[in-house]
Amino acid sequence: MLAAQEQQRSSTFSEGEKVPARTWRNMPSFYNLTGSRCNGCSHLEFPKAAACRKCGSQDLSEHSFSGTGKIETYTIIRQPFNEEGMAEQLVCSSPYAIAIVRLDEGPMITAQLADCEAGEIAIGKPVKAVLRKISEGGDDGLIRYGYKFVLA
Amino acid sequence: MEKAGIAGYGAYIPRFRIKVEEIARAWGRDAEALKKSLCVNEKAVPGIDEDTATMAVEAGRKALAAAGMPGESIGALFIGSESHPYAVKPTATVVAESLRLSRGLFSADLEFACKAGTSAMQIVYSMVRSGMIKAGVAIGSDVAQANPNDALECTASAGSAALVLGSENLLAELDATCSFATDTPDFWRRQEQPYPKHGGQFTGKPAYYRHVSECTQRMLQLTDSGPQDFDHVIFHQPNGKFPVEAAKMLGFTEKQLEKGLLVRQIGNCYSASSLIGLCSVLDQAGPGERILMVSYGSGAGADGFAFRTTSLLAGKRPVPSVSQMMSDNLQYLKYEKYIMNTRR
Structure with missing residues (x-):
């Protein structure tokens, strides 16, 4: 992002407006x-x-993209990250898996693997994209929805 | 007036389950007594990042794919739930954007306890029949809430079902629909309260049984039929006892009920309960079969529908089927993990 563009954007949106604007x-x-x-x-x-x-x-x-692909590689993260004071709280509990998925059409995409345990995951396994909650700013914040992958 | 019916359907049940034994263990209660009184063995539990909107998207995507219709051809979307993620901000727009429905969409969120999904069907059905839209989507979706250690905790579950209603390429024609409603205070949840309250025994005779049987009798009159004329019957399933008793009372057999009776394994998915039952019947029914569905929503009302399947049904079944979602890749949770997943 060009610095000038970024500056323009931050002057257009206040702190409180940034999450809805970015989400949209x-x-x-x-x-x-x-x-x-x-x-x-x-x-x-x-x-x-x-x-x-x-x-x-x-x-x-x-x-x-169709949302189908295969696990290229992955890692298991055991560190809980929803620290007090984080602006946006991610909706997941540790341990959780982050994978690089190669989509059937070619490009690679980094995303969380939802609904699975570490033992079920393996390189090469087929996955498909689903819509899940990504983050929510506490009890009164905006819920951000987005893609995660599940084992197909 | 246009003929109308189901052009596509799709159900979604999360992979997580908790057994009544595990809930009973956590609270030191008698599992066998709970199972016997509720006739429920286990229930579906959402993933930590699932809610009414995400499950509605899963069911909606399946239903549109089964219908073979692009999102732009859909003119209306109504979503019934008692667990819409926001008090103010529609679930319908999140789902419409994800399903890439037309921008001129008629849409809204509905609430009528467990029958809001079938209310959505009646709205979309009447829009199709009036010629206002060519096709629309009705969804029932819920992540049901229950007060910990309430008997309700053994049944309140999660699931979603979507129907594409239209006038062409129908897999089932909708012959008739009717409703029956009275002010009956059997179950309620006040604004900003996390858990509902209910009238215990009062939820039976004056509430569920009265409304379901009045509505069923009206449907039989409306379609000039007797119970024996239907191949399948689906009633709302708050527990394993009520729909079985209602069927017996109204003259239906266990065989007519069995294909759509899922509550023992998945619990009560509230707005999605009778609709997932319907999806399960459609997964298994042959052509030219007649289906009666009667939903129930506390507070209280019931919606009845009479369907007749067509020869297109066999070619329009979504994958995975309801029975696959009830048997494949299930993951059983401990009570602690269940609480993490359902905390809102």
Whole structure:
């Protein structure tokens, strides 16, 4: 992000407005895995790119991924992280798994693996994207929904 | 007036379960006595990051895929629940955005205890029949809440079911629908209270049985049928006893009831309870079979529906089926983990 753009954004939105604005801006990618397809060389990317990483073209259109893929690699995190004072509390309990998933269409995506125990996870296992709660700002905050993966 | 019915259906049940024995262990209660009085053995529990909206999205995606319809072709979305994530801010918009429904959508969240999902069906059905929309989605979805150590804790569960109602490519035609409602205070939850209260024994005769039987009798009159004319019957399932007793009282057999009776294994999914029962029947029914469904919502009311399956049903079944979601990849939780997952 260009510094000038970032500065402009922070002057447009107050602290209290940043979470709703960011949540709203990310909805297509968070809800439906919407990335981009290069109209020149057909290269697919997630998240959405401003220019094609492969051929540099800026002629891109939106592409929503199917959400199916395989576990490329993963790690188990045992550190609880919902410390007091965190602005947005993630909705999960430790231990939890974070995986790099290779989508069937090619791109890789980093996401939490939901609903599974460490012993069930293995590299190469098929997974599919589901919509889950990502974070909530306490009892009165905005709930952010987004993709996680479950074993298929 | 347009003919209308079900063009697609999808159910979602989380993979987590807790057994009545485990709840009884935590509170030092007699598991066998609880199981005997409720006729429930275990119930479905949501993942820690699941709620009414996320489960509605799962069911909705399945139903649209089964219907073979893109989101843009859907003109209405109504979601019934008594556990909408927000007091103010619709569940429907989160779900509509995730299902990529049309922007000119008629939508709202509904609440009528356990029957809000079937209220959603009646609204979408009437919009289709009036020609206002070509097709719409009705969803019942709930993460049911229960006061710890209340008998309700052994039944209040989580699940979701979505129906695409339309006028073309129907897998089941909707022949008739009716309702019966009175002010009957059997179960309630006040604003900003986490858990409901109920009238114990009072939830039976004047509440569940009266409304379900009045509504069923009206449906039989409306369709000029007797109990024996239906292949399957589904009643709301707050526990394993009420729907079985209601069926007996009204002249239906155990065989008519069995394919849609799921409460012993998944508990009471509130707004999704009778709808998941319907999905289970649709998973197994043949063509030209007649289905009667009567929901019940405390407070109190019942909605009745008479369906007739078509030859398209066999080709439009979603995967995984309800029975697969009740038997595959289940994970049984200890009480402590169950509390973490259901804390709201």
